[in-house]
Amino acid sequence: MNTDFSRQITVIQNHHTWEPNYSSLTVNHGEMYWLESMRDYHIHDNGWRDIGQNITTFPSGNIGLCRPINSTPAGIFGANTGAICIENLGNFDSGHDQMTLEHKDSIIFLNALLCVKFNLKPVKEQVVYHHWFDKKGKRFPESKVNNNQVGDEQKTCPGNAFFGTNTITLAEANFFPLIANRIDQLSSTAAPESPVLTVNASILNVRSGPGKSFSVIRTITEGSRVTVFTTTGEWSKISNTVEEWVFSAYLS
Ligand SMILES: [Zn+2]
Structure with a gap:
């Protein structure tokens, strides 16, 4: 995280992979396999120049660095400038993968760390879900997202059970406070005065x-x-x- 950055980071995107998901990870197909597989798919099937996301988080709590942080990701079509794209491996739609505690901690830690590094806050303008944007990369009206009126216009990404659900109201109630607490912890760890x-x-x-x-x-x-x-x-x-x-x- 000590690399120099030439692009300005203004937003952190949270996604889920949907596929691969928790059941994809087996003894024979570990985390590296799926990073390679996603990269391959993004380059050969999607025609992108590299894997879409900057960072992948895993059920184990491990974090995989993907597309260089200094490169614009392919995360939310039309809304990638200034973004860091996090793909959380799993299907977090309700009734599918139950996020592990390690995974939760890791997602919170990563969002907090990026907030500290890039001077961002866990607020709806700066930490976002894919689900909040239309297919052209424009934000849906907030009420439409909060009243579950997005319908088929956009994916549920990062899942309609991601830290509760994927509305803005619930992100503010559930997800953002956890990030804010973690930011406080990170700052107190760094405090030199801890005797x-x-x-x-x-x-x-x-x-x-x-x-x-x-x-x-x-x-x-x-x-x-x-x-x-x-x-x-x-x-x-x-x-x-x-x-x-x-x-x-x-x-x-
Ligand atoms: Zn997404």
Whole structure:
């Protein structure tokens, strides 16, 4: 992600592949196979110069870099200028693939990371679904999308069960807040002021929340070094990804 970019990025597109989907991934046909297969299809069948999307996410949580980020993708016809195209592998129409937790995390992480990198926000103008655009790349009126009146004019992409469903209202209620939280986490990880402290109790309980009433998840021994990401009252949070709290008096 440290490459220099000459094109200006103004929007992140979210799609689903529809096919291949979760059932396509087998022992014999892993993630690389399907990246190659999509690339092949896009070049030979669609006549594109490369695979359409810039990035693919997988059920495993893995992220595959595809068309160079600095190249305009083939994602939403007529609306690709300034876009980064993410294809989330799967069929997220209702009744089809159940998105794995790893996949969810990965999609949220990726959208958040791109927002940070390109100074974007999780808002309907800047993080978009294919479903919100007509076949010429013009945005449908918002009410038409929210009232499910798009009909056959456009695909359901990224799926009518993607993080709830594919309307703008529900993206704002479900999808965008998750990205916003992840952006906050990413910024706090980067914060240089997270202090690293030493455990000064012989055995220190790590609890699932900031208080004695929370259960002990594990213990750490005297002399261990921990990073304090945030504090609440007398308690310190020592993980940035999960709830792990210790009593601050035992850190120095
Ligand atoms: Zn799409």
